[in-house]
Amino acid sequence: xxxxxxxxxxxxxxxxxxxxxxxxxxxxxxxxxxxxxxxxxxxxxxxxxxxxxxxxxxxxxxxxxxxxxxxxxxxxxxxxxxxxxxxxxxxxxxxxxxxxxxxxxxxxxxxxxxxxxxxxxxxxxxxxxxxxxxxxxxxxxxxxxxxxxxxxxxxxxxxxxxxxxxxxxxxxxxxxxxxxxxxxxxxxxxxxxxxxxxxxxxxx
Amino acid sequence: xxxxxxxxxxxxxxxxxxxxxxxxxxxxxxxxxxxxxxxxxxxxxxxxxxxxxxxxxxxxxxxxxxxxxxxxxxxxxxxxxxxxxxxxxxxxxxxxxxxxxxxxxxxxxxxxxxxxxxxxxxxxxxxxxxxxxxxxxxxxxxxxxxxxxxxxxxxxxxxxxxxxxxxxxxxxxxxxxxxxxxxxxxxxxxxxxxxxxxxxxxxx
Amino acid sequence: xxxxxxxxxxxxxxxxxxxxxxxxxxxxxxxxxxxxxxxxxxxxxxxxxxxxxxxxxxxxxxxxxxxxxxxxxxxxxxxxxxxxxxxxxxxxxxxxxxxxxxxxxxxxxxxxxxxxxxxxxxxxxxxxxxxxxxxxxxxxxxxxxxxxxxxxxxxxxxxxxxxxxxxxxxxxxxxxxxxxxxxxxxxxxxxxxxxxxxxxxxxx
Amino acid sequence: xxxxxxxxxxxxxxxxxxxxxxxxxxxxxxxxxxxxxxxxxxxxxxxxxxxxxxxxxxxxxxxxxxxxxxxxxxxxxxxxxxxxxxxxxxxxxxxxxxxxxxxxxxxxxxxxxxxxxxxxxxxxxxxxxxxxxxxxxxxxxxxxxxxxxxxxxxxxxxxxxxxxxxxxxxxxxxxxxxxxxxxxxxxxxxxxxxxxxxxxxxxx
DNA sequence: AATGAATGAGCTTTCATTCAT
DNA sequence: AATGAATGAAAGCTCATTCAT
Numbered sequence: 001x002x003x004x005x006x007x008x009x010x011x012x013x014x015x016x017x018x019x020x021x022x023x024x025x026x027x028x029x030x031x032x033x034x035x036x037x038x039x040x041x042x043x044x045x046x047x048x049x050x051x052x053x054x055x056x057x058x059x060x061x062x063x064x065x066x067x068x069x070x071x072x073x074x075x076x077x078x079x080x081x082x083x084x085x086x087x088x089x090x091x092x093x094x095x096x097x098x099x100x101x102x103x104x105x106x107x108x109x110x111x112x113x114x115x116x117x118x119x120x121x122x123x124x125x126x127x128x129x130x131x132x133x134x135x136x137x138x139x140x141x142x143x144x145x146x147x148x149x150x151x152x153x154x155x156x157x158x159x160x161x162x163x164x165x166x167x168x169x170x171x172x173x174x175x176x177x178x179x180x181x182x183x184x185x186x187x188x189x190x191x192x193x194x195x196x197x198x199x200x201x202x203x204x
Numbered sequence: 205x206x207x208x209x210x211x212x213x214x215x216x217x218x219x220x221x222x223x224x225x226x227x228x229x230x231x232x233x234x235x236x237x238x239x240x241x242x243x244x245x246x247x248x249x250x251x252x253x254x255x256x257x258x259x260x261x262x263x264x265x266x267x268x269x270x271x272x273x274x275x276x277x278x279x280x281x282x283x284x285x286x287x288x289x290x291x292x293x294x295x296x297x298x299x300x301x302x303x304x305x306x307x308x309x310x311x312x313x314x315x316x317x318x319x320x321x322x323x324x325x326x327x328x329x330x331x332x333x334x335x336x337x338x339x340x341x342x343x344x345x346x347x348x349x350x351x352x353x354x355x356x357x358x359x360x361x362x363x364x365x366x367x368x369x370x371x372x373x374x375x376x377x378x379x380x381x382x383x384x385x386x387x388x389x390x391x392x393x394x395x396x397x398x399x400x401x402x403x404x405x406x407x408x
Numbered sequence: 409x410x411x412x413x414x415x416x417x418x419x420x421x422x423x424x425x426x427x428x429x430x431x432x433x434x435x436x437x438x439x440x441x442x443x444x445x446x447x448x449x450x451x452x453x454x455x456x457x458x459x460x461x462x463x464x465x466x467x468x469x470x471x472x473x474x475x476x477x478x479x480x481x482x483x484x485x486x487x488x489x490x491x492x493x494x495x496x497x498x499x500x501x502x503x504x505x506x507x508x509x510x511x512x513x514x515x516x517x518x519x520x521x522x523x524x525x526x527x528x529x530x531x532x533x534x535x536x537x538x539x540x541x542x543x544x545x546x547x548x549x550x551x552x553x554x555x556x557x558x559x560x561x562x563x564x565x566x567x568x569x570x571x572x573x574x575x576x577x578x579x580x581x582x583x584x585x586x587x588x589x590x591x592x593x594x595x596x597x598x599x600x601x602x603x604x605x606x607x608x609x610x611x612x
Numbered sequence: 613x614x615x616x617x618x619x620x621x622x623x624x625x626x627x628x629x630x631x632x633x634x635x636x637x638x639x640x641x642x643x644x645x646x647x648x649x650x651x652x653x654x655x656x657x658x659x660x661x662x663x664x665x666x667x668x669x670x671x672x673x674x675x676x677x678x679x680x681x682x683x684x685x686x687x688x689x690x691x692x693x694x695x696x697x698x699x700x701x702x703x704x705x706x707x708x709x710x711x712x713x714x715x716x717x718x719x720x721x722x723x724x725x726x727x728x729x730x731x732x733x734x735x736x737x738x739x740x741x742x743x744x745x746x747x748x749x750x751x752x753x754x755x756x757x758x759x760x761x762x763x764x765x766x767x768x769x770x771x772x773x774x775x776x777x778x779x780x781x782x783x784x785x786x787x788x789x790x791x792x793x794x795x796x797x798x799x800x801x802x803x804x805x806x807x808x809x810x811x812x813x814x815x816x
Numbered sequence: 817a818a819t820g821a822a823t824g825a826g827c828t829t830t831c832a833t834t835c836a837t
Numbered sequence: 838a839a840t841g842a843a844t845g846a847a848a849g850c851t852c853a854t855t856c857a858t
Contacts, residue, residue, distance in 0.1 A: 004858095005821070029321045031235030035849060045823040047851075056849065108321055115319035115374060117233045117312055156392050160372060167367025170319065188360050192400040209838075239832060249840040251834080260832060412837095413842070437729045439643030443828060453844040455830080464828065516729055523727035523782060525641045525720055564800050568780060575775025578727065589768075596768050600808040617817075647853060657819040659855080668853060 014052045016042045018066065021059045022105035029112065030060055030121065061124050064113055067106040068128030074099060075132045075162075079139045085148050086198070090190040092165060097186040100169035111170050133158045140197075149197045161193065218256050220246045222270060223309075225263050230309035233316065234264055234325065265328050268317055271310040272332025278303060279336045279366075283343045289352050290402070294394040296369060301390040304373035315374050337362045344401075353401045365397065422460045424450045426474065429467045430513035437520065438468055469532050472521055475514040476536030482507060483540045483570075487547045493556050494606070498598040500573060505594045508577035519578050541566045557605045569601065626664050628654045630678065631717075633671050638717035641724065642672055642733065673736050676725055679718040680740025686711065687744045687774075691751045697760050698806050704777060705798040705805070712781035713794060723782050745770045752809075761809040773805065 005013075020041035024033040035056055039046045053059045078091040100107045113122045114129065137158040144151040168189050224245035228237040239260055243250045257263045282295040304311045317329045341362040348355040372393050428449035432441040443464055447454045461467045486499040508515045521530045522537065545566040552559040576597050632653035636645040647668055651658045665671045690703040712719045725737045748770040756763040780801050 004819085026321055029235065031233065032322070034847090046825095046849095047823055048821080050850070051821070112316070112320045116316045117230055118236070152392060152396075156389055157396075160368065160393060160396065163371025164364065164368050167371050168364055184357075185360055188356060189364060192356070192361075192364065195400045196396045197399075238830095243841095250832095250842095251840055252838080254833070255838070412840085434729055437643065439641065440730070442826090454828095454846095455844055456842080458829070459842070520724070520728045524724045525638055526644070560800060560804070564797055565804075568776065568801060568804065571779025572772065572776050575779050576772055592765075593768050596764060597772060600764070600769075600772065604804040604808045646851095651820095658821095658853095659819055660817080662854070663817070 010052070013042075013044070013048075017044070017049055017052055017059065018063055019105075022063055022109055025060065025063070026105035026108040030109075057121065060109075060113075060121060063106065063109055064122070064124040065128070067103065067110040068124055070103070070106070071099065071110070072128045072132045072135070075135055079135060085143055086190075086194050089193050089197075090187070092161075093168070093186040093190040093193070094183070096165040096169045097182045101182060107169070111166060114166070129162070132162060136161065147199055150199055152197070157197070164189065164193065214256070217246075217248065217252075218266075221248070221253055221256055221263065222267055226267055226309040226313055229264065229267070230312040234313075261325065264313075264317075264325060267310070267313055268326075268328040269332070271307070271314040272328055274307070274310070275303065275314070276332050276336045276339070279339055283339060289347055290394075290398050293397050293401075294391075296365075297372070297390040297394040297397070298387070300369040300373045301386045305386060311373070315370060318370070333366070336366060340365065351403055354403055356401070361401070368393065368397065418460070421450075421452070421456075425452070425457055425460055425467065426471055427513075430471055430517055433468065433471065434513035434516040434520075438517075468517075468521075471514065471517055472530070472532040473536070475511065475518040476532055478511070478514070479507065479518070480536045480540045480543070483543055487543060493551055494598075494602050497601050497605075498595070500569075501576070501594040501598040501601070502591070504573040504577045505590045509590060515577065519574060522574070537570070541570060544569065555607055558607055560605070565605070572597065572601065622664070625654075625656065625660075629656070629661055629664055629671065630675055634675055634717040634721055637672065637675070638720040642721075669733065672721075672725075672733060675718070675721055676734075676736040677740070679715070679722040680736055682715070682718070683711065683722070684740045684744045684747070687747055691747060697755055698802075698810070701805050701809075702799075702802040704773075705780070705802040706795070708777040708781045709794045709798040719781070723778060726778070741774070744774060748773065759811055762811055764809070769809070776801065776805065 017038070020038045021033065023041060024038050028034075033056075035049060036046055038059075039049055042049075049059070053062065074095045075092065078088055078095055081088050081091055083091075110125060113125045116122060133155065137154040140149065140152070140157055141154040143149045144154070168185060221242065224242045225237065227245060228242050232238075237260075239253060240250055242263075243253055246253075253263070257266065278299045279296065282292055282299055285292050285295055287295075314329060317326050318333065320326060337359065341358040344353065344356070344361055345358040347353045348358070372389060425446070428446045429441065431449060432446050436442075441464075443457060444454055446467075447457055450457075457467070461470065482503045483500065486496055486503055489496050489499055491499075518533060521533045524530060541563070545562040548557065548560070548565055549562040551557045552562070576593060629650065632650045633645065635653060636650050640646075645668075647661060648658055650671075651661055654661075661671070665674065686707045687704065690700055690707055693700055693703055695703075722737060725734045726741065728734060745767065749766040752761065752764070752769055753766040755761045756766070780797060
């Protein structure tokens with residue numbers, strides 16, 4: 001053990017704790033996740049967790065903040081693509097499928113907090129989600145203004161789209177369809193959404 | 205001296221327990237819901253619950269079974285409507301909005317179990333959901349066969365639609381948009397979905 | 409276990425807990441006293457304590473309240489004796505020696521809280537003590553008014569006397585002089601105090 | 613590379629630790645005093661304390677030894693004064709008031725250990741106290757032999773006097789009478805004690 | 817000599833479940 | 838049939854102590 005930990009050391013260990021916690025919470029849920037087991041998974045002592053986080057709840061919040069930020073960045077990047085809207089939609093669907101696959105634990109924790117019942121715990125989730133919704137709503141509004149897509153109530157549409165993206169990414173796991181058709185499902189969703197919002201002019 | 209209870213008595217008390225449990229779990233989540241408080245809410249003694257259910261987990265399963273069945277029936281009834289598909293879609297959107305509003309506690313418990321992380325507890329949820337998906341997929345398949353709607357992979361489409369319905373019903377609560385625009389949102393969703401699946405022939 | 413506990417049942421068990429706690433705390437101090445051990449001493453389960461007290465701290469407060477009240481009553485009774493002041497003083501000295509002997513655990517807990525460092529915990533102690541001091545001060549004032557004793561600042565004198573009474577009752581234990589000369593020490597103290605306050609007229 | 617510390621360096625750092633510990637323990641009590649905080653107060657690293665003391669308990673013992681010795685010296689010096697007994701008594705009362713004021717932290721730790729409940733920890737306290745009692749008892753005995761004061765059982769009287777001195781010094785703090793009448797209270801006590809022990813010859 | 821990161825024993829408290837009445 | 842008093846496993850968290858550097 002070095003006498004003084006570098007910032008990189010600290011962040012690496014912090015991340016190890018978060019990863020272990022994600023795995024544990026994704027499996028058992030926040031309440032049943034056991035600090036003891038998380039420490040074991042992270043290969044550190046029980047007390048060490050409390051050198052990096054103030055409490056069990058603090059670990060969860062950090063987790064939710066990380067995944068919330070990750071999702072928000074994803075949305076932002078897809079919207080900033082210099083490409084037709086149809087491609088942006090497709091990019092979003094693919095990106096969510098990717099996140100759900102590659103960061104499965106984090107994603108599950110996020111979704112369960114999002115749809116869970118304890119509002120306090122979900123705070124960072126709601127924070128980022130609201131940000132993502134706003135981003136998307138603004139983009140949709142602008143697109144409608146120049147006729148790239150149909151006009152809906154932008155906010156409602158944004159919520160709907162994000163809900164679909166999350167649901168699609170997760171439902172397969174819920175139903176134990178753990179096959180490898182993620183990509184195909186993403187295509188279907190993108191196609192479906194695009195039909196829902198494509199400007200009428202393009203549809204004849 | 206053991207009283208003899210009629211079947212009706214038993215079922216009424218059982219239902220009282222389930223209602224109380226739904227309220228409690230919807231508020232605090234399964235793990236934090238307190239058997240003691242549930243008993244108080246149901247106006248019975250703590251031990252009495254165990255005359256009707258084997259364990260706390262058993263109460264939750266009964267709850268999830270009830271709401272799963274309720275949702276499944278709703279889907280079935282909407283699909284059996286003797287009406288154009290556009291109306292069936294609209295009926296589904298309205299019905300989910302209604303359930304989310306009128307049986308809020310049950311609905312919340314369902315959704316949090318559905319998107320929650322404990323696979324064992326979610327079993328009855330998955331069971332009914334699979335049934336609903338199958339019902340919907342078959343209906344969509346038949347509709348596509350006669351040209352009432354476009355052809356998609358029926359199963360994927362069914363999952364998508366149910367995901368949207370649930371999300372739409374719940375997301376407003378998550379984001380604290382507790383306004384009274386449920387019905388409008390249902391309209392938007394129905395419209396959106398219909399655009400996504402309406403046969404091309406109808407769109408020009 | 410009776411289905412419904414009578415008030416007497418409850419109070420008896422409550423007292424059993426207090427007795428066990430007194431023994432434990434008198435031996436190890438509040439912080440080291442172990443709820444687990446207290447429960448064992450009281451021959452009940454760990455959780456049962458929390459049916460009678462809200463927390464460990466609550467147990468201590470009840471303890472301190474009980475002994476504080478006991479000491480206060482003792483002071484009051486001695487002062488109300490229809491006897492010369494010299495006898496009242498003697499009664500006080502005897503009574504404190506008696507308390508320290510017969511309720512040794514309670515008395516020790518009281519003194520350690522009184523002279524301990526955590527003000528919050530000592531609150532009920534200070535409350536009763538202040539009451540006892542006031543009682544005594546008033547009596548001394550009245551006695552001085554009619555010439556039964558010399559005049560001092562009544563409040564200072566009252567504090568001094570109570571301090572002496574407590575010290576005398578406890579110091580032997582501190583010094584491990586656990587002999588049987590309590591009564592003699594009480595006599596000496598009474599004599600000493602009386603000399604300190606007897607009216608000059610009596611002294612020639 | 614191990615530095616070589618002079619003895620003076622060591623003792624200075626040792627004293628810094630003791631001062632910090634006194635402040636901490638006087639405030640929170642021994643059990644709640646935090647080694648970490650003590651180290652911070654002493655401006656040294658956590659581990660360094662263990663280069664000077666074997667354990668937390670060892671720190672406390674050193675503390676108690678220091679204050680015990682200080683009190684004992686005070687008693688001895690007052691008794692060695694070349695002055696009438698009445699003045700010696702007065703000097704004692706003043707000296708205790710001074711200690712309680714100027715070394716408040718040390719004094720509080722001493723008193724709480726003295727009247728506390730853990731015999732092991734109080735060992736150095738009892739040791740010094742017994743020494744002080746013996747000193748005082750012997751002086752009283754000698755004084756009685758030459759008629760300077762009345763004859764009592766010397767040991768009992770010594771315990772009584774020391775108890776009074778400590779009580780008087782502390783009780784004001786207990787009762788939150790944090791005024792500036794220390795000196796006056798010392799006068800009252802000295803007067804009172806003198807009346808209790810002055811030879812009858814002087815009293816007519 | 818000095819440090820502070822790491823540890824894990826041990827603590828209080830909660831709550832699902834049992835069972836005498 | 839119904840109850841609620843009693844239980845004890847299990848949890849999160851603190852902090853004195855160790856030891857690599």
